[in-house]
Amino acid sequence: DARVTQTPRHKVTEMGQEVTMRCQPILGHNTVFWYRQTMMQGLELLAYFRNRAPLDDSGMPKDRFSAEMPDATLATLKIQPSEPRDSAVYFCASGLALKTSDVAPNYGYTFGSGTRLTVV
Amino acid sequence: GNSVTQMEGPVTLSEEAFLTINCTYTATGYPSLFWYVQYPGEGLQLLLKATKADDKGSNKGFEATYRKETTSFHLEKGSVQVSDSAVYFCALRDYGGSQGNLIFGKGTKLSVKP
Numbered sequence: 001d002a003r004v005t006q007t008p009r010h011k012v013t014e015m016g017q018e019v020t021m022r023c024q025p026i027l028g029h030n031t032v033f034w035y036r037q038t039m040m041q042g043l044e045l046l047a048y049f050r051n052r053a054p055l056d057d058s059g060m061p062k063d064r065f066s067a068e069m070p071d072a073t074l075a076t077l078k079i080q081p082s083e084p085r086d087s088a089v090y091f092c093a094s095g096l097a098l099k100t101s102d103v104a105p106n107y108g109y110t111f112g113s114g115t116r117l118t119v120v
Numbered sequence: 121g122n123s124v125t126q127m128e129g130p131v132t133l134s135e136e137a138f139l140t141i142n143c144t145y146t147a148t149g150y151p152s153l154f155w156y157v158q159y160p161g162e163g164l165q166l167l168l169k170a171t172k173a174d175d176k177g178s179n180k181g182f183e184a185t186y187r188k189e190t191t192s193f194h195l196e197k198g199s200v201q202v203s204d205s206a207v208y209f210c211a212l213r214d215y216g217g218s219q220g221n222l223i224f225g226k227g228t229k230l231s232v233k234p
Binding site: 033048091112114 | 164227
């Protein structure tokens, strides 16, 4: 089965440090999403890309978070500087859009296993 | 705006009990509806989907029917197993204004006891 691969699976870091999370979407998928999951807020969309271009990053704190897709096989989410409130599980998901404006009908997204981030 | 409301958990059942997890939605267009499942320590997996009114999605013994008149998509299973213990998320995708983004409910944790 095709998978979305996220690295690292776990990350513990000190407050103020830079954190980079990576995602390898499924080959051929042209839409990549970053979600954050916490007990209090549930699943929150941070950003998403279509054909490597950012379409929406309104869910991200702009002062410390950045998301990029340097190529079609890699998406990155960076936090600099990290804070304890950033502790969460970060999920990447990918999907295939057949139209430029939407993910294909009838398709769900495929999620990675997540990166569990703890900032102390 | 678009939203999904799920029943709050946790839900605790004995093995072979009947399961219902309620989900209702608000959408401006004609959404597709999904149920995702998240097992401990893993990402979300698509469980089932329905794309239009009266469609029934089914998978692994789970079913959900798209009810436009009640704006609901309740998840059901006739006989749960311990291995069904997980968090279940209802989600919608509205093709109208949100560019195909998925909107998730808060999730409902299910624990099945032997």
